[in-house]
Amino acid sequence: MQIDLTVNGKRASLDVEPRLLLAHALRDSLNLTGTHIGCDTSSCGACTVLLDGVSVKSCTVFAVQAAGQEVTTIEGIGNADSLHAMQEAFWSSHGLQCGYCTTGMIVSAVDLLRRNPDPSDDEIRSGLEGNLCRCTGYENIVKSVRAAAKAMRDGTDRHSVRELMPLHPPAVDPPPSGEGIIPKQFQEANA
């Protein structure tokens, strides 16, 4: 079937089997591989994209159902030249480790702030119940969303990765209390 849709602001025309999942259409037909697939029961949320502005699991939508609609994937949320506040917050608050769930998590979090621009921690947790993360224990994800909500309420400008590099921190933590514990036998330069 021939379908037309808008993906990240660009028109796309695809010839698809009716059974083609939107997640596969994005990944394989449009090469937008930031949308990940982590399960087969619509549980994990790694494949979350915005469909006409609201979060959906793209593994549970046929591409044909999205015909005529607007899709925003993680690639459209922001890029290295212009990070979305949510992306920057995940970076600054260490809201990710392996990164696999992260793209869907960020898209869901963006949708969460659309519904509720100033969520409590509990509201963040329940607002992300459609996304599973196995690495972070969610602590820093909650922190990231909180930080992004504040930045968005404050109207902070978008930053580029380059602006946030180099990574020298503005303030250095006090030296760890383990300073000076390096054993002698390892200290001599050894050629």
Added chain:
Amino acid sequence: MAFTAMVGARIRRREDPRLITGRATYVDDVRQVGTVYAAFVRSPHGHAKIVSIDTSAAKADPRVLAVYTGEDLHHAHGVKSSLPVAHKMADLKTPPHYMLALDEVRVVGDAVAIVVATTAYAARDAVELIAVEYEVMPAVTDVEKAAAGPPYVHASLGTNIAFTMPFAAGDTDKAFAEADVVVKQRIVNQRVAPVPIEPRSMVANWDAGMQQLTIYSATQIPHLLRTQLAVVLGLPENHIRAIAPEVGGGFGAKLNVYAEEAVVSWVAMQLECPVKYIETRSECFQAMIHGRDQIDDLEIAAKSDGTITGMRLKITANLGAYHQLLTPVVPTLTLLMAHGCYRFENISAEVVGVFTNTMSTDAYRGAGRPEATFFIERSIDMVAQRLGLDPAEVRRKNFIAKTSFPHTTATGLTYDSGDYETTMDKALKIVDYAGLRKRQEELRKQGRYLGIGLSTYVEVCGMGPSAAMPAAGWDSATIRVEPTGSITVLTGISPHGQGEETTFAQIVSDELGVPIDQVSVIHGDTDKVQYGVGTFGSRGTAVGGAALQLAIQTIQAKAIKIAAHQWEANPDDLEYRDGKIGIKGDPSKSMTTPEAGFAAFMGDNLPPGLEPGLDATRRFEPPNFVFPFGTHVCVVEVDAKSGQVEVVQYVAVDDCGRLLNPMIVEGQIHGGIAQGLAQALFEEVVYSDDGQLLTGTLMDYAIPHAEQVPHYELDHTVTGTTVNPLGIKGCGEAGTIGSTPAVANAVIDALAPFGVVHIDMPLKPEKLWAAMQPKSNGSVR
């Protein structure tokens, strides 16, 4: 040592820009022209004979390129169709583990055939077209039944027992004879599934011209994968390139060599094109290794003051149907850590490994040590409960004193350093332990059940001295100072979320005096990086980072020689100061590492006999393991009406040595706690008696959602170690190891008014509710 700016600071991770923008490349994102797609036909039975396989309908589908069965592989030239197991056990039974089942299937999900088609959709369709006739055989999933006799998983063995390992230290009989109390408990450490959010993924290509196999795989061990593929496929190792691109979580489950990796590689060789296989989550539940699954029968001898004097222990480990890479090794680690951070020296133990018709168990975050920590920490609470003592005080009474390190344990390990009391006191202070106990008492009077659980753990990490490992335990690092001053690090470890692209760059930035963005850390490609062992066992930084530190020392020594030559000075009078070469006691002159590197590249002004170039490859062989430790305190409230548990507070005070990047360390602890807490409360893989997997999707098997875990309050202490030059202890598994017993102890403490001594995990509401019912017969499993 000039750890000034970067090391110890909360640096944003350098791997993150690509991850947060969706521009990273995981295996499924690898695009290669001409890629074809594989799917596996898997056994629906726990145990069955394969009577016949009819592939004709699949082969007739024009979209299908090939179908192969176990027979095809078994007779293929050069192929060893049985998969490797790494161990150093003398009497281990190692029945064949075919890449594709031959004649018999022994677990639901056993791969029976592979089908390759032009698209993933066509491959999935073709699976339906392959008709396998099975003759169902008796299956056994209960480990104790399996240990007792038939049916046998491998009939040729005439037993299901793969190994028995006795152990004795001290005089256990005497300890028990002289004990004031003996606590006896059977503790089940249930089977869990690792569930990295990225399932197993691989794409293999065969370059027939170069006779070169390239496999991208979601693995924690690209080099070990290459070695094992060379063995099983009969290829020269230098004709294989294994690449771990971005990897979406591992937790030990990707510390393995899977049948699918070998089969897909072999098929690529047959078809001479890229063959991609991405498993579904359902397949992942069936065919990715599981963790834990031990029954620990335990007796503890104690004096009336709470001093523990001895332990009798039988570990019955459910190995699953086959050995995967480290299957038999895992339960032996449990034995090593059986006495935790306590002094007692009389242990009599036996480890029994048993085959059943279930998926293989293997290393899952903690790998054998969480089981030990769980039963010893539960034991302390049971002793305290029996004697009417405070569980914190019983711990204090039994701790190995901070003055007695290095401490050689009854099980033969040498704990490098520790200060268990300080972490415990810090944690107790944070939660206001005395106040909590008071509050618990008040709430009980109102029919509300607060529970306070402690876990004072020590774990064995930084795997490890080669002599004590099933395969090599060292790791490697190369540093190259490039002509224009950027610095390339090639590390033998294979991070997949742990952040070493950042922490290693932090170290190099400080030590070699270059901005961090001039440092690139490369990993996970056997054609780029010298041999390395990989990322697991909380070893990435403790071993791989230590190798990096050695390479830095080599670079610094050579750079000093170059500077000394140019300054016509004695190298002995020079030193690295704040990342630059200078003359001791003379701040007027300095040379940067890039300047020395450029001189080394030009080669026209070097000391006689010194080779051009400024690079170094070093390997670190750990002289010992490292032993991080800490105290976790969990506070829960159990709803008396439903048995539902609310985690009210969670505090962890960990000591994993020096913190290179506290933000990353905290992240590791957070994630570990969530996994350990989930094992305590709800995670559980369940097989039916006939071998059906009853928790085969994320709709049945719960991993935690954000709502199901609490906020974690972290703190730390720093006790050094002399085991490695960084003074670090490893933090990848600490959270998991520390949290499970803290949560379980809290829940069981909450139920103490009901006379509860122990309930096996997962501590799901129904079990707790049953335990709180009047005249509960305690029969809930």
Added chain:
Amino acid sequence: MIPAAFEYKRANSVDEALRLLGEHGEDAKLLAGGHSLIPMMKLRLAAPAMLIDIAGIPNLDQIDAASDPLTIGALTKHAKLAASDELQKKAPALWDAANDLGDPQVRNRGTIGGASAHGDPSADYPAVLQALDATFTLAGKNGTRELKAAEFFRGMFETALGANELLTKISFAAAPKSAYVKFHHPASHYAVVGVAVALTIDGGAIESARVAITGVGDVAFRAAGVEAALKGVKTNDADGLAAACAGAASGVQARSDTFASASYRTAMADVFAARAVAQAAAR
């Protein structure tokens, strides 16, 4: 993960959907939000030869909360119900369920009609719609018929919806003193036990009660014994309310799974019924 192939047609009106259903009969399935059907198709537990996409049929996704009875179009998404202030006031039990169902992405996509027509024994709406004594309007080629919720939900994955029928709307009288309380399965978010209650209260005592329970048996059911026992109980009498809820699932063959046994589900029906009653009474 990959469903079997099927033919796909869009219906732009109820009539067109009914015509397509008539032509393709048992081989065809209606596709609204797809959040019950597509997951089953991905596991190949369902493999319809044809899907008729009804999501584009106009005017079936409206909440008419001003009318009495209230009317909800079958294509109304859970998220729309969850965001409706009017619904929160007039039928909070349904609002509770819509907010507590699945997760945000599921709520953004799934519809009340689709979820109801699926007949899942652990779904939330079957309890809520029975407690609201809702009326289901089914369109067929010979016109429409109306069924009460208790007649609509017939068994495990079984409803009264005919193969050639389309559920168009659900209506019910306002029930401001109503609530839905759920014991979540930790993995699936479905109800281990879910209890919906609609009360009328007179002079501080319960005048009438409808109590419906999902997750326990093969199909959601009304707890007639509890409804009778609640009559006349003072809403501030917590013990009295709890006592009235005893035996909420008596006579029902409860289900077991790896998470919760039948006897536990039965016991929790009482506990959650009492909580739902208390919550409804407090509204």
